[in-house]
Amino acid sequence: MFILLEYRQGNRVRPAYRNSYHMDQYQYDIIVIGCGSGGLSIGLSMGTMGFRVLMVSRSDRDIGGECLNDGCVPSKSLIYAAKSAHHAKQAQQFGLSLTGSIDIEKVTAYITNRQEKIRTHENAAWLREQGIDVALGEGFFVGKREIEVNGTRYTAKKIVIATGSSPTKLRVPGVENVTYYDNENFFELATLPKRLLVVGAGPIGMEISQAMCRLGSDVTLVSHGKRALPHDDEKVTAVLVKRLEKEGITFHFGAEVSHFISPNEAVVVRSSGNAQHVHFDAVLVAVGREIRLESLRLKNAGIAVTDNKIKTDAYLRTTNKHVFVCGDVAGSLQFSHAAEFHARILLNNFFSPFRKKLRNDHFSWVTFTDPEVATFGLNEEALNARNISYTKLDHRFKDDDRAVTDDYQYGRLILYLSSKNLVGKQRILGGTMVAPNAGELVQELILANSQGLSINAIFNKIYPYPTASRINQAAIIKWKSEGLGPLAKRLLHIAYKVFS
Numbered sequence: 001m002f003i004l005l006e007y008r009q010g011n012r013v014r015p016a017y018r019n020s021y022h023m024d025q026y027q028y029d030i031i032v033i034g035c036g037s038g039g040l041s042i043g044l045s046m047g048t049m050g051f052r053v054l055m056v057s058r059s060d061r062d063i064g065g066e067c068l069n070d071g072c073v074p075s076k077s078l079i080y081a082a083k084s085a086h087h088a089k090q091a092q093q094f095g096l097s098l099t100g101s102i103d104i105e106k107v108t109a110y111i112t113n114r115q116e117k118i119r120t121h122e123n124a125a126w127l128r129e130q131g132i133d134v135a136l137g138e139g140f141f142v143g144k145r146e147i148e149v150n151g152t153r154y155t156a157k158k159i160v161i162a163t164g165s166s167p168t169k170l171r172v173p174g175v176e177n178v179t180y181y182d183n184e185n186f187f188e189l190a191t192l193p194k195r196l197l198v199v200g201a202g203p204i205g206m207e208i209s210q211a212m213c214r215l216g217s218d219v220t221l222v223s224h225g226k227r228a229l230p231h232d233d234e235k236v237t238a239v240l241v242k243r244l245e246k247e248g249i250t251f252h253f254g255a256e257v258s259h260f261i262s263p264n265e266a267v268v269v270r271s272s273g274n275a276q277h278v279h280f281d282a283v284l285v286a287v288g289r290e291i292r293l294e295s296l297r298l299k300n301a302g303i304a305v306t307d308n309k310i311k312t313d314a315y316l317r318t319t320n321k322h323v324f325v326c327g328d329v330a331g332s333l334q335f336s337h338a339a340e341f342h343a344r345i346l347l348n349n350f351f352s353p354f355r356k357k358l359r360n361d362h363f364s365w366v367t368f369t370d371p372e373v374a375t376f377g378l379n380e381e382a383l384n385a386r387n388i389s390y391t392k393l394d395h396r397f398k399d400d401d402r403a404v405t406d407d408y409q410y411g412r413l414i415l416y417l418s419s420k421n422l423v424g425k426q427r428i429l430g431g432t433m434v435a436p437n438a439g440e441l442v443q444e445l446i447l448a449n450s451q452g453l454s455i456n457a458i459f460n461k462i463y464p465y466p467t468a469s470r471i472n473q474a475a476i477i478k479w480k481s482e483g484l485g486p487l488a489k490r491l492l493h494i495a496y497k498v499f500s
């Protein structure tokens with residue numbers, strides 16, 4: 001029933017018609033507060049269907065949200081620049097000689113240029129061309145179905161809050177004296193910090209640490225957690241950490257910055273109590289996200305908040321039945337595609353009597369380090385918690401021909417398979433991979449997982465040799481052949497005698 005617009009691909013959309021059926025009691029059919037990944041998905045889809053849509057953004061530059069302005073797009077552009085530099089250095093083993101060093105201003109210019117390309121279809125004028133009204137300013141509630149922006153009030157049948165999240169600040173003594181970055185100012189770097197201290201080993205800390213190390217910074221990473229990427233499989237993240245250590249990053253896990261002695265010196269204390277001094281020129285803080293709700297004046301709309309989170313039901317509906325949440329502000333998984341997924345659920349529920357709940361059982365994410373870490377479906381903890389029986393495949397890449405030619409024999413794929421059902425069908429319940437381009441390699445596994453396909457869909461597929469994704473089939477073939485018992489082998493021998 002609904003069309004989810006692929007706005008990031010720059011499709012031009014014009015409403016096929018403006019709806020003739022107006023709910024004149026309200027100025028708009030829908031108001032969306034926040035024009036990031038979630039808000040744009042909802043607003044553009046509703047606009048395409050001819051509904052009267054008002055989108056609210058703090059400013060024109062804020063359209064595109066964190067993903068375009070301070071998140072995915074600048075970080076992936078930075079990673080691309082760093083990867084190019086890394087590959088050039090790698091080519092020295094084949095006789096190429098390199099001179100010179102990275103010009104960070106050129107890297108920053110590249111990042112800005114990529115953002116501007118996307119901004120051509122993520123800005124107020126473009127949205128208005130699509131027939132969507134845009135109000136620029138901080139939006140807040142003044143009633144159950146009414147908001148105010150810059151002194152003007154607007155009403156709508158439904159309102160969606162898609163206001164995102166903000167970086168958690170590091171609050172330790174002396175922090176006010178250091179050169180402090182988080183994702184909101186990091187991508188405008190004017191100079192390359194010679195020594196960069198990164199706090200936090202989540203996806204931001206890991207992706208940016210590697211990129212900056214490859215661009216020439218001496219990177220030290222300090223993280224509370226005992227390991228990197230706490231939401232991914234430990235065995236897989238250990239492979240990544242080993243690779244990054246080889247590239248020159250120093251890790252301090254189970255540790256925190258207790259205080260800064262000077263603008264260039266931090267005291268790092270391990271959970272054992274041992275303290276160590278770390279010297280740096282700049283600090284990048286990536287210790288998670290906060291949801292800021294004060295400015296929305298939610299009380300005016302009867303929207304309840306618990307533990308600084310908007311109270312919602314499984315359908316992303318707040319305690320005000322006309323108001324919904326979408327994206328990071330929902331306080332669930334915080335990714336651009338999670339925000340798009342929320343938008344799909346809301347759009348479905350706006351138009352269908354068969355309402356969908358938010359369920360993350362088939363969700364996936366990728367950390368864009370090199371190698372990438374890709375995770376999808378249910379992990380071991382979730383399977384055990386739900387008492388689901390499973391078989392675990394732990395497949396190494398050491399004998400994979402493509403891993404040999406392209407030098408990534410360290411790769412690893414973990415898959416969780418269901419038990420056979422009554423007709424002998426086995427499904428992929430979840431998995432994780434660490435390898436170059438793992439995010440692309442697992443796509444067929446994600447399809448099998450989300451569509452409930454049998455593992456035979458992978459087993460029977462003909463893969464061109466030597467595509468990297470043959471590893472998915474290799475894991476299943478290896479497991480099936482190891483499972484051949486004496487009886488099965490005997491039957492095969494008999495069949496061979498009889499039929500050949």
Ligand SMILES: Cc1cc2nc3c(=O)[nH]c(=O)nc-3n(C[C@H](O)[C@H](O)[C@H](O)COP(=O)(O)OP(=O)(O)OC[C@H]3O[C@@H](n4cnc5c(N)ncnc54)[C@H](O)[C@@H]3O)c2cc1C
Pocket residue numbers: 033034035036037038039056057058062063064065066067068070071072073075137138139140162163164165183204295296326327328329334335336337338339368
């Ligand atoms: C460095 C970094 C890298 C990332 N990389 C990835 C990645 O590779 N892949 C991925 O899937 N995710 C990634 N993410 C996460 C992703 O950026 C977010 O999950 C996503 O942008 C959230 O979208 P959203 O629509 O919920 O919120 P946002 O994109 O934050 O949009 C919210 C918008 O609402 C506006 N707003 C807030 N309050 C108001 C108000 N009262 N009135 C008007 N406007 C308001 C804000 O200014 C903002 O423009 C990354 C994040 C960071 C920080």
Ligand SMILES: NC(=O)c1ccc[n+]([C@@H]2O[C@H](COP(=O)([O-])OP(=O)(O)OC[C@H]3O[C@@H](n4cnc5c(N)ncnc54)[C@H](O)[C@@H]3O)[C@@H](O)[C@H]2O)c1
Pocket residue numbers: 199200201202203204205207222223224225227228229230255256257286287288289333334335365366367368
């Ligand atoms: N590739 C991607 O999809 C991608 C990339 C970047 C960000 N994101 C999204 O953005 C979110 C935020 O990323 P993030 O990396 O900031 O957060 P995170 O919550 O994922 O990780 C925070 C890290 O900081 C550590 N930490 C917390 N407090 C600390 C302290 N005081 N001292 C030292 N370490 C501390 C934690 O142990 C953890 O390692 C992610 O959860 C993800 O949803 C996604």
